[in-house]
Amino acid sequence: MPSMASSNSSDAAKINQGTKSDFIPRRQKIEQHRKNLPIAAVEKRLLEEVSNNDVLIIVGETGSGKTTQLPQYLFNGGFCRNGGIIGITQPRRVAAVTVAKRVAEECGVPLGQKVGYAVRFDDVTSSSTRIKYMTDGLLLREALLDPYLTKYSVIIVDEAHERTVHTDVLLGLLKTVQKTRSQGASDMLNNDHSKAENSMLLAKENDGQCTNVEKHRRGKKLSPLKLIIMSASLDAKIFSEYFGGARAVHVQGRQYPVDMLYTYQPETDYIDAALITIFQIHLEEGPGDILVFLTGQEEIESIQRLVQERLPKLPESKRKLLVIPIFASLPSEKQMKVFMPAPIGFRKVILATNIAETSVTIPGIKYVVDPGMVKVRTYDASTGIEPLIIVKTSKAQALQRSGRAGREGPGKCYRLYPENEFYKLKDSTTPEIKRCNLSNVILQLKALGIDDIVGFDFLEEPDRMAIIKSMELLFLLGALTDESKLSDPVGHQMARLPLDPIYSKALIVASQFNCLEEMLIVVAMLSVESIFYAPREKLEESRTALRSFSSPEGDHLTLLNVYRASEEFFEKSKLVSGNEKAEKNLRKWCKENFINSRSLKHARDIHSQIRKNVEQMGLRVTSCGDDMLPLRRCLAASFFLNAALKQPDGTYRALSSGLMVQIHPSSVLFRMKPECIIFDELVRTNQNYVRNVTRIDFLWLAELAPQCYALQE
């Protein structure tokens, strides 16, 4: 999503409007703005609190300025003396990038010097960076190379209340790291020998960057680490208790008041209720745009149709209502429409998924309509399926939604349920770690030297069954030994790759099958959101386009063909018209071929990253040329847990779970129905569907995955 405003960037956008000629006033304006932030009043007190407490919880409401100001206070307060870095983690890339830009401007320095950011594919830091914004997932990756995070003197975990799986794992890690660092190096080596040793060995294996660790092993004292947890909501208690009763302070926010309105009766049909409310606001309320929270694309498109059908029935003067949908899979050009001001006299009504809760801040919103429902991913440990279900929001989520009406002035929030229903809602959303597949989490923790997963001090315990299932998967993939230790080298290599464990395994196997060149592409393509884009009105055309890439062997080879065709087009275009023009031409090529260019770009980025990764690991990147047999055998050797056999009635039986499944109609093998297949993903909608399917030979399974399919004597 290019240059979208994050929740923290709307102020930055306003101040950026200055030009060179008014540079001095702009600096004064920045100073003025900084002084007026609520947090500025407590700067001195915050510095004292950080000095006196190793862990500090800051509860800061929206608009307090905590994310931009606290790092600057700490820098000026001497917390970077001796070259230490202040690291601030964010759950999202846009936030890390936009806040870093803003803070660099406030400091009057070029981005990447004193102030910088690091997110996947994009590192804008240098040796002089002292205030570093980053994603929490990236800091976790850094910990694999530098287990004690020795570069950092302070780590601030921002937006901790969102409880992403990365934030939760990071907090667990930081708790251990802080303990170790405050004990000092000598204690560390004596009392915590095995754990420390394990991580260090890993750091050494991973690459040469273990100089810091080596230094400390020679007995130099590790400096203590300051930890600050920032949360926007009521739940400071859970963080405080987790860190042994850590001190929590509250910083006031700055929000306009939002009037809360409820229905008298529960609504049986929230779509209809939302529709009525939209028109009620439009006809009876003053100017201001409307934001409606819905659960998905289908709901959004149906309300969009309904509004447009009813508009002509209104008196001519009342028809100036502009409906704009926004959801993540919408092409970026269409997403940008939410930022364009409506024509004069028009009111915008934005129909959004929860992308508008945190990821995108839409200006001009005065009215929020909240039916109180949300679509969430869940995890069923017994089948491994992760179905999407529609559930009620939590209180915290409802508050977050209503807050979207009070950013620029007083607003109104229409909750489409009675007030007493609000009090029955759960306080906060179930943290992600309790509803996701844990194989990656376990792989990371093991790589950090934490072997006892069940005994690990999680902020909140994941389900025991989910841990066992994920360990089982890792064992079958060969990442864990019989003693549940990370295997050498496979487990360590898998932990190092930023991919789903099955994909990592596929790369490692591919280097032995001499088709790593091809598998890097397949894995990159599987790692992104749907590559094909089929608008309803051009279904036939998009099918024809797909046919030119499709392989009779299945979807994996089809994806390979798409990538290669795009690459060939791009290289040719580069020769003729140069790099920048070629990028533009590639986007056009995508459009003509009904390919999502954002997804393809993402796949290209992942491809170049994992190619570097496997080269650094010393894997041989060779190609199988035109012979696709090794590649299919390699897919069988890594996706063996996702194998299925055709039944007499034409459906399939998934071999590891016993579930009855069908090939998804979007697959190139939908009609061909080969005897035996492997698949990438099992999704449950009206039926069980398998997506991204490749034809294999049943006998390969016993040969290549005897741990699962040993032939009976």
Added chain:
DNA sequence: GAGCACTGC
């Protein structure tokens, strides 16, 4: 012959 919340490495 089907429809997919949102992030992140």
